[in-house]
Amino acid sequence: MPELPEVEIVRQSLNKKIKQKKVKKVLVRNRNLRFKIPFNFNSYFQNKTIVKVGRFSKYLIIYLPQENYCLIHLGMSGTIHIVSNTTINKRTNTSFYNSPFLPKKHNHVELIFDNFKIIYNDPRRFGFFQLIKNNINLKKRFNYLGPEPFDQNFNLTYVFNYFKDKNKDIKSFLLDQKFVSGIGNIYASEILFLCKINPFKKARSLSKKNCKKIIISSKKILLKAIKKGGSSIRDFKDTSGLKGGFQNEFKVYQQEGKKCKNFGCSNLIKKKITSNRSTFFCDSCQK
Numbered sequence: 001m002p003e004l005p006e007v008e009i010v011r012q013s014l015n016k017k018i019k020q021k022k023v024k025k026v027l028v029r030n031r032n033l034r035f036k037i038p039f040n041f042n043s044y045f046q047n048k049t050i051v052k053v054g055r056f057s058k059y060l061i062i063y064l065p066q067e068n069y070c071l072i073h074l075g076m077s078g079t080i081h082i083v084s085n086t087t088i089n090k091r092t093n094t095s096f097y098n099s100p101f102l103p104k105k106h107n108h109v110e111l112i113f114d115n116f117k118i119i120y121n122d123p124r125r126f127g128f129f130q131l132i133k134n135n136i137n138l139k140k141r142f143n144y145l146g147p148e149p150f151d152q153n154f155n156l157t158y159v160f161n162y163f164k165d166k167n168k169d170i171k172s173f174l175l176d177q178k179f180v181s182g183i184g185n186i187y188a189s190e191i192l193f194l195c196k197i198n199p200f201k202k203a204r205s206l207s208k209k210n211c212k213k214i215i216i217s218s219k220k221i222l223l224k225a226i227k228k229g230g231s232s233i234r235d236f237k238d239t240s241g242l243k244g245g246f247q248n249e250f251k252v253y254q255q256e257g258k259k260c261k262n263f264g265c266s267n268l269i270k271k272k273i274t275s276n277r278s279t280f281f282c283d284s285c286q287k
């Protein structure tokens with residue numbers, strides 16, 4: 001499932017390509033996603049100039065004129081492809097997830113511009129499009145979400161007070177979008193490894209020092225992932241498949257049984273499954 005860094009990379013690629021460009025035509029090939037694509041979707045985009053592409057948490061926001069917005073959530077398997085009319089055999093995927101090239105099946109939506117088109121592909125159909133009118137409704141839409149890790153509101157006072165009387169473990173909070181938005185299962189494990197904090201430690205038992213570490217490491221891990229992911233896309237020249245980006249940098253995620261990467265530690269990385277989610281950690285380094 002794409003997390004904040006992947007969505008940010010898609011945003012950057014899309015923004016670069018479609019900002020200030022006019023949509024010539026819209027094709028909806030299959031309306032069935034998590035929510036049905038609305039019937040006014042075509043007229044919403046047709047002949048409109050894209051103001052810019054923004055993002056909040058794991059949501060892409062396409063800004064259209066007169067405070068019209070379109071949210072895109074990639075769900076479990078959604079990818080956005082940029083397909084040129086002139087160049088063939090070029091990487092189309094704006095994300096480092098899934099196939100670098102446009103798949104033949106499950107292409108739901110096409111936004112057609114002058115010399116290229118944007119195609120939304122989603123085999124598992126958990127993604128969705130949502131049309132939102134005016135700025136107030138856009139803000140309301142994200143009301144229930146906590147700050148992003150980069151937000152200045154994600155600070156020591158906020159985190160420490162939030163944890164004060166909480167019995168749940170720290171990993172659950174990193175995944176809880178009401179507490180902090182944009183972190184998923186992959187980065188939660190990586191962040192706690194960097195902090196040297198055990199994922200199953202109760203939130204209320206975390207010291208101020210621990211909370212500070214969590215704040216700093218969250219920013220660090222996500223920024224690094226954005227940087228690596230972005231560079232893996234720019235540098236992508238190989239047509240045999242894609243294995244780049246932050247996947248190669250994982251220190252604990254899907255590394256169970258491998259030696260801990262901390263200097264001087266010879267412990268093996270463990271995997272523990274709780275409520276259907278895997279957590280990866282070193283029980284010697286993470287206390």
Ligand SMILES: [Zn+2]
Nearest residue numbers: 260265282285
């Ligand atoms: Zn270790």
